[in-house]
Amino acid sequence: AQSVSQHNHHVILSEAASLELGCNYSYGGTVNLFWYVQYPGQHLQLLLKYFSGDPLVKGIKGFEAEFIKSKFSFNLRKPSVQWSDTAEYFCAVTNQAGTALIFGKGTTLSVSS
Amino acid sequence: ETGVTQTPRHLVMGMTNKKSLKCEQHLGHNAMYWYKQSAKKPLELMFVYNFKEQTENNSVPSRFSPECPNSSHLFLHLHTLQPEDSALYLCASSQGAGTYEQYFGPGTRLTVT
Secondary structure (H helix, E strand, C coil), X not given: CCCEECCCCEEEEECCCCEEECCEECCCCCCCEEEXXXXXXXXXXXXXXXXXXCCXXXXXXXXXXXXXXXXXXXXXXXXXXXXXXXXXXXXXXXCCCCCXXXXXXXXXXXXXX | CCCEEEECCEXXXXXXXXXXXXXXXXXXCCEEEEEEXXXXXXXXXXXXXXXXXXXXXXXXXXXXXXXXXXXXXXXXXXXXXXXXXCEEEEEEEECCCCCCCCEECCCEEEEEC
16 A cells, blocks of 8 residues: 655754755555645645656745655755744655545654744 | 635534534535544545545544535534544545645544543
């Protein structure tokens, strides 16, 4: 069965530092990949998604992610974080049947100003 | 109202009570989902409905009973719950089931006493 691993449970950064959050999945077939963000007290919302094409995808608020098929990875990056990026970040991947999304445990990002 | 709404936002119930959670989406989507979000755990998919038909039941105990009367409304009927069922219950919708990006509601914070 498809599984998703987010290796960083809690990341603490200062403003302007660069960010990379890891996401690995287990099923190597055709998948769609997503990063969602949950700001404190707000809904889960989509940051970016990959369906096909250019493996480097750009999302909202300066985030990007790179799909590396050979590594089963879809890491999230941002060159310079801001205090407002403090949130929980979830990686999600379609299951093998393509009928639902499987979410990782999430990574809490704390950015100090 | 826009997006995905959920009511109530907070619910406290005893183990012998019966209550229902309601979700409504205003996006014209065909698929709706229930998730359970507990501390330190991944989002757990509970149920998927596509065009009002249940397509996924992720081994959810029968004390949780979903209902989808139409593509815009989704209910989760609760009865004889356990304290470990206390969690944030999230509803989501998408254009179609599985591979499409999902839009989430704010959730219902459920406490079982």
